[in-house]
Amino acid sequence: MSTYWRDKFENSFLPSEKQLGLDSILQEAQDAYWGSLGASLMAFGGEIDPAKLDRMDRELNGENPMRIAANDCYDYAINGRLQLAKDGEEQTQMNDSWYRLAMVVLSARPAIEVFSPRIRGREMVLPVGLEHILFLSLVRARLDLDTHPKFEDQEAIPMFLSCEENTGYLTLKEIAVLGQMSERAVRNAAQPTAADRLYTRKEGIQTVVGSEEALRWLKGRRGFVVTRAD
Template sequence: MVDAFTFSDGGDFNRSRRRTWMHLEICHHLDGRVKKKQLFHLCMEICLTLHSSLPTIQLIEAEMSIMKTNQHLEFIQPTDPVSQQALLKEVDEIFEIQITALGTLYNVSKSAVRLTLGSSHRPKYLAQVCYEYAVEGKWPSQGHDNDADWLDLSAFVATGRSYVEHYGATPPKMLEKTLVMGGIRASLDSDRPDIEGIPAVLEGLYSGFLTLLEIAIMAQMSEKSVRNATQPTAQDRLVTSKQGTRTVVEVAEALRWLSGRRSFNPTVVV
């Protein structure tokens, strides 16, 4: 049965798919209502959305493009606090709703889906890695240039956002803000020679400038407060420039100004 679904997209994805298929075969025996065709489609959905191995270069590029557009930015409130405990709670909430959603969609019991997915350990690990860099400003000396980790977390959070409308789930606000902060911090760290191994997906966000909203997010201040800091009479004025019709701040100036804010942690190599 497994060999009937052989793809030419790469061994890692095939191994991931075969392992998931075998788990779903167990579910088939546990829940007789599950058809083989349903199992196959569920297997593919799980592999494509939850496993770190992606089937084709095109899919990797597509997901990187999504990350580069900062798809989570529209949901961010700059003043919302972010805590690691609350962040991990959001991961568990998304994971549990994911089990319900997949079970409902494919008419599979929750126990069958849970058996396949296992636990929320991996998305929790990804959230913690992202939090330590994005919020706490801690970068490991050996780097962490695994694009799959950041892409997988972005996909997981986007899935959680989709459940808000369809299942009445709580919006994953902290996860979304943490991902956005990771991209902004990567821009702030772009010229630091002591920080190596930043994932290419974050490097793709570099522009040389930050918007006032991005600075507000990192300072956990309102955008209005940041705008007030750009006035000529402001103490420790934030110097801006124009990029077309947009008001922007050069990265070096943004880092200087943010470093004077108590709510911002400059990046340190640990």
């Protein structure tokens, strides 16, 4: 995974065994969208003018595209479902959707932390769950780029995912994230006495697991769903 995305997300990373529901993710998507708009108005005007807020909302086509993108990301990260692009138009729409989500998530945390915007009477929440599933989608993409035959056609998947490094291995933390389990449990599974041992190797100073071995082992975990791309 690129250092850029890892540095952005790991400092505010939720516990790898944390269970996330779609409803909370969609609420965070809404808050990230409105929070970013409200913070922009506060930064340049000192207050949130409702008329200006509505105008910005119209120019950006409203919150619905953000919620759709968050839903698609959740479906891939948690449920392992990814809709492949069938043509150039679908590819463009898919790329725009994923990059929009990534950019809003990146800007929402500092905007909300600094300005604490209140929109229509409620404070916006930090997008901790959105950060988590975006991080999880990138980890899943690393595994799929190495092991899933349909990921060989990189024009059919979001560029946000296809740009991930397919190094041929995952770290123990990345396996914990995919399996929605603790990193300690993964380390215990790598012990020689483990019933279903996870076989590891060294990559520099890191302990890693080859992608095929990671997929084999994850298939036996209740918290992991194998990717279905169609």
